Amino acid sequence: MRTPPLILIVEDNPASLEILSARLSANKYDILTATDGQAGLQLATKRHPDLILLDIMMPKMDGIEVCRRIRADDSLPFMPIIMVTAKADSKDVIAGLEAGGDEYLTKPVDHAALVARVKSMLRIKALHDTVVEQSDQLRRQLKTAAKIQSLFWPEIPELAGGSHIWAVSVPAGYVGGDLYDVIPLPDESVLAYVADVSGKGVPAALIMAALSTRIRSEALVQSEVEQLLGAVNQDLHSLTAEEGFFATILLCRYWPANGKLQLVRAGHLPPIWITQSGKSLPELKGISLGVSDAPRYEKKEIALSPGDSILMISDGVIEAENEQNDLFGNERLFACLKESSAVPRSRILLDEIQNWRGQAAASDDITILEIWRDQS
Numbered sequence: 001m002r003t004p005p006l007i008l009i010v011e012d013n014p015a016s017l018e019i020l021s022a023r024l025s026a027n028k029y030d031i032l033t034a035t036d037g038q039a040g041l042q043l044a045t046k047r048h049p050d051l052i053l054l055d056i057m058m059p060k061m062d063g064i065e066v067c068r069r070i071r072a073d074d075s076l077p078f079m080p081i082i083m084v085t086a087k088a089d090s091k092d093v094i095a096g097l098e099a100g101g102d103e104y105l106t107k108p109v110d111h112a113a114l115v116a117r118v119k120s121m122l123r124i125k126a127l128h129d130t131v132v133e134q135s136d137q138l139r140r141q142l143k144t145a146a147k148i149q150s151l152f153w154p155e156i157p158e159l160a161g162g163s164h165i166w167a168v169s170v171p172a173g174y175v176g177g178d179l180y181d182v183i184p185l186p187d188e189s190v191l192a193y194v195a196d197v198s199g200k201g202v203p204a205a206l207i208m209a210a211l212s213t214r215i216r217s218e219a220l221v222q223s224e225v226e227q228l229l230g231a232v233n234q235d236l237h238s239l240t241a242e243e244g245f246f247a248t249i250l251l252c253r254y255w256p257a258n259g260k261l262q263l264v265r266a267g268h269l270p271p272i273w274i275t276q277s278g279k280s281l282p283e284l285k286g287i288s289l290g291v292s293d294a295p296r297y298e299k300k301e302i303a304l305s306p307g308d309s310i311l312m313i314s315d316g317v318i319e320a321e322n323e324q325n326d327l328f329g330n331e332r333l334f335a336c337l338k339e340s341s342a343v344p345r346s347r348i349l350l351d352e353i354q355n356w357r358g359q360a361a362a363s364d365d366i367t368i369l370e371i372w373r374d375q376s
Helices: 014-026 037-047 063-072 090-098 111-150 201-219 225-240 329-339 345-357
Strands: 006-010 030-034 051-055 081-085 103-106 163-170 178-184 190-197 247-255 260-266 272-274 299-303 309-313 366-373
Touching: 006 014, 006 037, 014 030, 014 111, 030 037, 037 051, 037 063, 051 063, 051 111, 063 081, 063 090, 081 090, 081 111, 090 103, 103 111, 163 178, 163 190, 163 345, 178 201, 178 366, 190 201, 190 309, 190 366, 201 225, 201 247, 225 247, 225 260, 247 309, 272 329, 309 345, 329 345, 345 366
Parallel strands: 006 030, 006 051, 051 081, 081 103
Antiparallel strands: 163 366, 178 190, 190 247, 247 260, 260 299, 272 309, 309 366
16 A cells, blocks of 8 residues: 555535545545446556545446446456445445445535544554555465475386386365375386375465475485385374374385285275276274374285286265365266276376366366276
8 A cells, every 4th residue: 555545535616625625635644536327447457546535426427336336347446436426325325335335424524524434544554555465475375386396206117028117196275285106116016006194275385395305315325115104104103103194105115026015004085997807905003103103014926917907096086066165075986987988097097187177276186196007
C-alpha cells in the first residue's frame, strides 16, 4: 500500500465531492476524483487506488455496477470499497454489499464516521497486501524447493539379464512426502524402494530428504535389507517421534542377472507381483518407520521369472479422487494391470489415473516403481 494511501472518490454531486475531498485531504490522504461511474471504473482500473469511496446513484453507470465490474476483474488488486448512499435504504445497502462492497456510509456523511471507516478499511487493505506478499514469497520458495526436491530422483541404471526399472513420483503440491530411489550395490544388485512420509508439504519433504540420505548411508554398511531398515528406523524415531511423523516404506534388493529379489516392508502397501503362473506374494509384516524404537522387520525372498513384474506404489494411487470424489481404488488398479500387457505397466497405470481423475485437484502424492524381466 502507498504512503500516503491513494483514495478514489466517485461522486456526481459537486458539493459532496468537494466536501469528501477536503476532509480526506486534511487527513493527509492523496485523492483522485471522478464524477460518474464510467470515469470512476476507468480510474480504478488504471490507477489501482488503495481505497474507493463509491456513490451508489450516479449517471452513465451506477455504483453497484462499478463495484460488480471491479470485483469481477481478477487482474485488479484488492481495493476496499465503501459504498455511499443518499438514504439509509436497506435495499441499497444490501445490493452494494452483495456486489462486493466492503462498508457503507449514508449521506450526509458524518466526518468522524468517514475518517473511522476509511482508517478501518485501509488497515484491512494493509493486512491483505501483507498476506499477498507473504504468499508470493512462499510460492517462490516452494517452487525453488520443488526444483531442489527433483534432484533426489535418481538416474535409473541399466540392468543386466533383461531386467528393467521404471519409476515416477508426482507430488500433489509443489513438494511432496513420497520418495523412491534405486541404488546400485557393489555385488551388481540394486536396492530399490518406495516410501511415503506422513503429512504433506514442506515438513514431509524435509523428512523425505533426511530419510533418503539415511537409507543411502546405511546401504553402504548393511548387507541385509531387514537390518538396514532397522537402522534407518532408529534414526527416524529419534528425529520425529516427538512430532508424531512417521514413514511407510517397501524396500527390495534385486539381482538382475537371475531375478532374485528380497523384500522388506514397514507399514506400506504390499507389492504387486504380476506373473504368468499366478504366483502370490508371502505376507510381509513390519510397523511403519519412526513409530517404535525397536521393531522387527521380516524379509521374504522370491524370484522374478522372465515376463514377471513387481510394482511398488504409494497410497496416492488407490486414493486418487476424481471430480465426483470417488477413489481410484484397488478394483480399478488391478483391472488396469490385468488389461495392460505392454511394459512398463506402471506408465500405463499413471496415464489411467490421470485420465480418470480429470480436472480434480490431486489429493495426495503418487509414486510408482516397477521392476520387470523381459520374456525369454
